[in-house]
Amino acid sequence: NAQNSSLEKLSTGLKINQASDDASNLAISDALQLQRSDLSQSLQNVNEGISLTRIASNGLQDQKEILENIREKLLQANTDTTSADGKESIKQEVIKLTEQFKSISETTKFAGQQLITPDGTNTTLDISTADDTFSITTPNTGQVANELATLIGSTNFESGDIGAIIDRVDLATDQVGSALTDFGTTENQLESSARNSITQEVSIARANSSLTDIDFGQEITDFSKANILTQIGYLVSTQANAAQEQNVKLLT
Numbered sequence: 001n002a003q004n005s006s007l008e009k010l011s012t013g014l015k016i017n018q019a020s021d022d023a024s025n026l027a028i029s030d031a032l033q034l035q036r037s038d039l040s041q042s043l044q045n046v047n048e049g050i051s052l053t054r055i056a057s058n059g060l061q062d063q064k065e066i067l068e069n070i071r072e073k074l075l076q077a078n079t080d081t082t083s084a085d086g087k088e089s090i091k092q093e094v095i096k097l098t099e100q101f102k103s104i105s106e107t108t109k110f111a112g113q114q115l116i117t118p119d120g121t122n123t124t125l126d127i128s129t130a131d132d133t134f135s136i137t138t139p140n141t142g143q144v145a146n147e148l149a150t151l152i153g154s155t156n157f158e159s160g161d162i163g164a165i166i167d168r169v170d171l172a173t174d175q176v177g178s179a180l181t182d183f184g185t186t187e188n189q190l191e192s193s194a195r196n197s198i199t200q201e202v203s204i205a206r207a208n209s210s211l212t213d214i215d216f217g218q219e220i221t222d223f224s225k226a227n228i229l230t231q232i233g234y235l236v237s238t239q240a241n242a243a244q245e246q247n248v249k250l251l252t
Contacts, residue, residue, distance in 0.1 A: 025211045032208040036201055042130035043197045046190050048110075049127035049134065053187040056115040056125075059108030060180045063116075063141055066101045067173045070094050070148075071166060078162040087157040094152055102145035116179065117142030127186075129193050134186050139179035144172045 076082060077090040105117040113119055118138050125136040151165050 029208055029211045032204050032211075036204045036208070038130055039197050039201045039204070043194060043201070045127060046129055046194045046197065049190045050187055050194070052110040052115065052125065052127065053136075053183045053190065055110050056108060057180055057183045057187070059104050059116050060139070060141070060176050060183065063101050063104050064173060064176045064180065066097050066104075067169055067176065070097050070101075071169045071173070073097075074162055074166050074169065077157050078166065084158045091152065091155075091157045095149070098145060098149050098152060102142060102149070105142040105145055114138075127190065129190075130197065132193070134189060136182055136186050139175065139182075141176065141179070144175060148172065 073090050073094055077087045077094075082090070106114065108114065108116045113125075115125065116139050118140055123138050125138055127134045127136075148165075148168060151168055155162065155165060
């Protein structure tokens with residue numbers, strides 16, 4: 001009855017508790033909830049993608065600073081005012097810095113996946129959303145590290161061509177800088193996608209709420225009316241039964 005239906009709506013806070021309440025709006029609500037679920041998963045993917053790009057950018061930034069440090073030391077070694085022992089000492093420092101550079105290449109990961117050097121045959125990082133897939137070419141900073149290590153190890157800092165190493169460091173700096181730009185651009189795109197997903201999810205939630213959530217004030221009024229009508233019906237029935245009993249007594 002109306003009183004029980006109203007009481008059920010008040011207890012759940014929902015207009016539609018079963019298909020018989022409003023089949024058409026229930027179907028629309030189900031479709032909206034499915035769409036919202038897809039957006040929620042998409043937003044989770046985007047947030048993970050943002051975390052990935054930030055981790056990669058931090059690793060690349062550390063490598064860029066190492067390259068700048070290497071270049072500074074190479075310039076110091078590439079002058080006759082530095083002694084032979086001094087040049088050899090600088091070479092050892094540069095080798096250690098190159099090892100640090102390579103270590104960052106191998107340890108910059110997200111969920112076990114390498115980000116700034118290819119992991120096996122995987123040369124791209126794909127981040128999927130509800131509407132798009134963002135692909136980033138994995139920079140090969142591990143190869144850069146190997147090339148620098150080979151060049152530095154084979155060069156005599158006292159008499160060799162340090163200028164060639166400086167040129168390779170400059171190229172590596174450009175490569176790392178380009179990768180930083182790619183990850184930064186992708187992060188901005190993902191943040192924009194996240195804002196759009198949040199806006200859509202809020203709009204869908206509001207639309208679904210308008211279909212399913214009750215107006216408590218109106219429902220309480222309806223419940224009170226139904227309750228009063230039930231009580232009146234009960235009172236009338238009681239009075240009718242009492243009158244009937246009285247008539248029976250009079251006849252007997």
